[in-house]
Each structure stands twice: as C-alpha cells, then as structure tokens.
Amino acid sequence: MRKVVSRDGTTIAYEKAGEGPPIVLLNGGFRDHTIFDSLVPELAPHCTTYVYDRRGRGQSGDSPEYAVEREIEDLTAVIGEAGGQAVVFAGSSGANLALEAVIAGAPITKLALHEPYFRIEGYPQPPADFLERLKDLLARDRRGEAAEYFLAELVGFAPETIEQWRGTPLWATNEANAHTLPYDTAICGDFKVPVERLADVRTPALVVSSDGTSDWLSAAARATAQALPNGWGMQLPGSWHRVETDILGRVLTGFAHTR
Known part of the structure; x- marks a missing residue:
C-alpha cells in the first residue's frame, strides 16, 4: 500500500x-x-x-x-x-x-x-453510559465482548444474530479492530x-x-x-x-x- x-x-x-x-x-x-x-x-x-x-x-x-x-x-x-x-x-x-x-x-x-x-x-437510543462501558471492556482486553456489546446496544442486533456473526470469517476482523469502536462512537457524538x-x-x-x-x-x-x-x-x-x-x-x- x-x-x-x-x-x-x-x-x-x-x-x-x-x-x-x-x-x-x-x-x-x-x-x-x-x-x-x-x-x-x-x-x-x-x-x-x-x-x-x-x-x-x-x-x-x-x-x-x-x-x-x-x-x-x-x-x-x-x-x-x-x-x-x-x-x-x-x-x-x-x-x-x-x-x-x-x-x-x-x-x-x-x-x-x-x-x-x-x-x-x-427509535431506541444507545445507553447513556455506552462509551464508558465499551472502553471498560477494552481496557480489560475483552475484545470479543466489546464487539458484541457494540452490535447489541448500538447496532441493535438480537443475540441470535450476533451469534451468527461470531461464526463468520469476519469475526476475527471485528475483534482485531475492536479497539477502534470508541473512535466511531466519538464520531457519532450524541x-x-x-x-x-x-x-x-x-x-x-x-x-x-x-x-x-x-x-x-x-x-x-x-x-x-x-x-x-x-x-x-x-x-x-x-x-x-x-x-x-x-x-x-x-x-x-x-x-x-x-x-
């Protein structure tokens, strides 16, 4: 590149x-x-x-x-x-x-x-403490849980949909880039x-x-x-x-x- x-x-x-x-x-x-x-x-x-x-x-x-x-x-x-x-x-x-x-x-x-x-x-809104909880999961290196939390609370996925995503080849990328999810959250503001x-x-x-x-x-x-x-x-x-x-x-x- x-x-x-x-x-x-x-x-x-x-x-x-x-x-x-x-x-x-x-x-x-x-x-x-x-x-x-x-x-x-x-x-x-x-x-x-x-x-x-x-x-x-x-x-x-x-x-x-x-x-x-x-x-x-x-x-x-x-x-x-x-x-x-x-x-x-x-x-x-x-x-x-x-x-x-x-x-x-x-x-x-x-x-x-x-x-x-x-x-x-x-429409449903993200939790008021969404960013804080997301950062806490990442600080404890719980990258998979952080990705799941983002998809559930911000994207609105049901548990069964998240489970399907976990079974795809893209899930490894989701976890690898999980540390950037607070970036996207900050960009979205309120x-x-x-x-x-x-x-x-x-x-x-x-x-x-x-x-x-x-x-x-x-x-x-x-x-x-x-x-x-x-x-x-x-x-x-x-x-x-x-x-x-x-x-x-x-x-x-x-x-x-x-x-």
Missing part, C-alpha cells in the same frame, strides 16, 4: 486505482479498506479511487490520544494525494465522519453517504443529526439507503438528506446496511461525473 503522513505524524496507508475524477472511499465501524474490494472494480473504469485504512486499522498507524479532528486530518491527507479535492463516498459511521469533515471545511467537492449512524427520535451545523453546508450531497435495511437507518438517511441544503435521498436495492454493489457503482460513477 502507499503511505501518506497525516498532520500529527501518523502514517495512513491507502491504495489508488482507476482513471477519472478522484473519489475517496471511507469505511465505517470494524472495517478497513478491504470493505471496498468489490466496489473499486465497479468504479475504477470511470473514476480514480482512493481507499485507505483509517487510523488504528490495517496498515495505518495510530496515536496515543484519539480525537475526531485527527481523523478529519487523515481524510484531508488522502484527499491531498488525490490532487487536493475529491468526491467522498462514506458509509455507516464513516458517513458521520465525512459530515464532520465537511463541516470543518475539508476539500470535498461532493459527498455521497450511505446510511449515517444517527438515531432519530422515536447520535442526533446535527441539523444546525449542517445548515451552512453547501456541498452537493447524495444520501443513499437500501430497501432492505433497518427502519432506523432509513429514517436516519432521510433526516440527513433533509438537513443538508444541497442534499437529496435515494433508496437503492440491497439488504441490511448494504446496497447492491453494481448498482451502487453506477450511481456513484454518475454522481462523480455530474457537473
């Missing part, structure tokens, strides 16, 4: 592929750049893609003290490698990070979001759509959700699109928290090329 040094000296690993307008792909909780392995081939004939490992994951470095601002600087560093401006596609809690980056003035020309992690009023802070964002923004996802994720996507002055929503075929890759690739290609 290629490397770029973020503002605080942390090394961020990324991969570049394709030709055309630059688009940076930003992942959410648990995952690293490999989550986009099936999407990059859909985009690469039409766009120059940049996928990277967020700090603390994969081949990227980390710092002793975490701050959302450092992750915004990481994203900005990757955009710098893309020429100084880029379209950004971000999913899940990565979408929350991308919104924070836009608010902070990151050089994002267009923003595509997939199901940001907000909890709309009327889990409310920051309507007032988004009111001044003029960046064109597409917010997509899948027709097979959870009601609360659909509601969050709609609320986010409504809060963005130049935002609009789109529902696409898919399953829980996932859009069919070929369709998503066509939508993002069109979005990146539209003037």
